[in-house]
Amino acid sequence: MATASNRHSSIALWDLNAKKIWAEMKHPHSAHGISSLAFIPNEPVLLSASEDDNSIKMWFLEKGQSLPRLLRERCGHAEAPHKLRFYGGLDDPANQGARNLVTCSKDGNLRDISLLNEFQSMNFSKKKQFKQMEDGIEATTVKQFDFSQFREKDWPAVLTCHEGGPNGQISPHLWSYANHSVAKITIQSLVKNVKVTSVAVSLCGNFGVLGYENGLISKFLL
Numbered sequence: 189m190a191t192a193s194n195r196h197s198s199i200a201l202w203d204l205n206a207k208k209i210w211a212e213m214k215h216p217h218s219a220h221g222i223s224s225l226a227f228i229p230n231e232p233v234l235l236s237a238s239e240d241d242n243s244i245k246m247w248f249l250e251k252g253q254s255l256p257r258l259l260r261e262r263c264g265h266a267e268a269p270h271k272l273r274f275y276g277g278l279d280d281p282a283n284q285g286a287r288n289l290v291t292c293s294k295d296g297n298l299r300d301i302s303l304l305n306e307f308q309s310m311n312f313s314k315k316k317q318f319k320q321m322e323d324g325i326e327a328t329t330v331k332q333f334d335f336s337q338f339r340e341k342d343w344p345a346v347l348t349c350h351e352g353g354p355n356g357q358i359s360p361h362l363w364s365y366a367n368h369s370v371a372k373i374t375i376q377s378l379v380k381n382v383k384v385t386s387v388a389v390s391l392c393g394n395f396g397v398l399g400y401e402n403g404l405i406s407k408f409l410l
Contacts, residue, residue, distance in 0.1 A: 191234060193222035199236060201249075201256070211255050217241050220266070233259065241266040241295075262306065266295035271332065275300070275365070278337050290346070290365075292330035298348065300368060312346075313369040325361060325370065328352040332386050335365065339393030343410060344371040347396045349384040360384050360398060362410070378406045 190202040197220060199213040216222075220240035227234055232249040234256060243263030247256035270293060274286035289301040302308035314325050328350040335346040346363035362371040377384060379400050386399035389410070398406045 191225050191227070193225060193236075197221055199225065199234075201234075213247075213255060216245065216247075217243060263311075264301075264309075265291065265293035265297060265299060267293045269293040269299075273333075273335075275335070275337065290333065290335065292333055292348075294329050296326075296329050296352075298330045298333065298346075298363065300365070310368055312363055315369070325350070325358060328358050334387050334389045336389045336391060336393030337365075338391070339410070340365045342393075344373075345389060345393045345410060347375075347387045347389050347410075349387045349398070351383075360387060360396075362396075375408070378408075379404055 190204055191199060192202070193199050197215050197217065199216055199222060200209050201211045201213070202208070203210040216236060217238040218241060220238045222236055223239045224237045225234065234247040234249065235244065236247065237244040241263065242265060243261055245261040246259040248259040249256045269291040272289050272291045275288040275290050277286040287302065287304050289303065291299045291301060293299070298312040300310055300312065329352050330348045331351045333346060333348040337345075339345040344362040344364040346365055347360060348363065349360045350358045352358070359377055360375045362373060362375065363369065364371055375396075375398075377398065379402070382404070383401045384398050385401045388397040388399075389395070390397075394410055396408050396410050398408070400406075
């Protein structure tokens with residue numbers, strides 16, 4: 189077995205005995221360029237790395253499967269984060285030390301970074317439960333966020349505002365820290381056709397606040 193990548197950000201796997209392509213992995217790093225490829229000796233495992241999206245992925249080649257399966261990955265932000273906040277520590281009254289960082293970047297991801305175990309770091313999922321609820325959030329960048337830790341197990345208490353999207357505007361969103369995913373509920377902005385430029389969540393976790401580019405501020409119940 190041999191492997192190679194091309195300028196279209198795909199990976200080709202070659203069967204050297206049959207002298208033909210066995211499989212082609214299209215955009216395994218989300219259309220970013222492939223920096224390096226390597227097989228683990230004597231194992232059906234392929235490693236791929238990309239400098240563009242700051243990730244390394246491990247792929248398992250299974251018998252009977254047409255494409256390798258993603259086994260595990262390590263990744264970070266593809267671009268520099270523009271906001272970071274410590275999260276956690278409330279359940280540790282002795283040390284009161286935050287064990288996580290919540291970050292956002294222009295790569296579009298809202299990310300939870302574990303300061304104790306990198307294997308626990310992950311991106312918040314943008315996939316909603318129902319297709320009819322899709323509103324273009326996949327194509328947006330998180331501009332600002334805020335949260336309350338006191339209500340993380342009761343309801344989504346991470347609030348974000350965005351830039352980009354199909355029309356250059358998108359409603360603010362709530363996220364569940366416990367599930368690391370966007371909530372099913374979309375916040376309806378009280379001010380139409382005006383961008384939300386900042387957000388805040390009350391310390392108690394019951395209220396959210398939206399700041400608009402025209403100077404208005406609105407408060408709502410989470």
